[in-house]
Amino acid sequence: MASPAAVRELQRDLENKANDLSKIQKDIAKNHQVRKKYTIQLGENELVLKELELLKEEANVYKLIGPVLVKQDLAEANANVRKRIEYISAELKRLDAAVQDLEEKQNSKREAVLKVQQRMQALQAGKAKA
């Protein structure tokens, strides 16, 4: 016996779950974007580090801070670039863990949505018979 109220409630449940699912998918897409940006920065910093390592001790290194070129110590520049590389790598690892978690949530939400859809179909089939 399928009351219209039961069907309505299932529909509401379905909508909620579908909304949750699309939110998770948006989060996954954002994660991908941020991770792309970080990967590019990591590549650039590694190039810079390689160049710095090729330099002799007394070579002059300058850093562009706003409109000003400031002379920097080679050791300091090396340390700065290394620290940035460490930071970016840590961020990428964090993003990896986050995206895995999101993908698990996405899969379980998909299953939940499917279950609700199946129940609705069963209910409506029952209604049609009666």
Place this chain on the structure above:
Amino acid sequence: MEKMSVEQLKAVKEQTDLEVNLLQDSLNNIRTATTRLDLASAALHDLSLRPQGKKMLVPLTASLYVPGTLDDANKVLVDIGTGYFVEKTMVEGKDYCERKIHLLKSNYDQLLELASKKKTVADEAGAVLQAKLKQLAPQT
């Protein structure tokens, strides 16, 4: 791919087409960057031919130039990325340009290979899709 349904084939073809487009964009970017490096290398070479003390016009903005004299053409400032600049000799500067151009060329070749493979997959998917549609369509 023969075993896939029409729907799946369509999805595969669209996905691969997208990937091919992305790879083409990357290839274009690399070509632009290589051209800029070539220009930089040529400019360096030209600079090395100029004598010290030569009169020149220094650009302050895109439309304002100021007269000046060439100081030391043996030292050049190279942009190595992330806001860092290194003072190098003319020889090192040319060497830097050459190195970067080689790196870009090898990246370009790798990408080209990848893009051709993807294009083959996309074309194959398209062909199988056509064949299937023909099979399904004329039932008369």
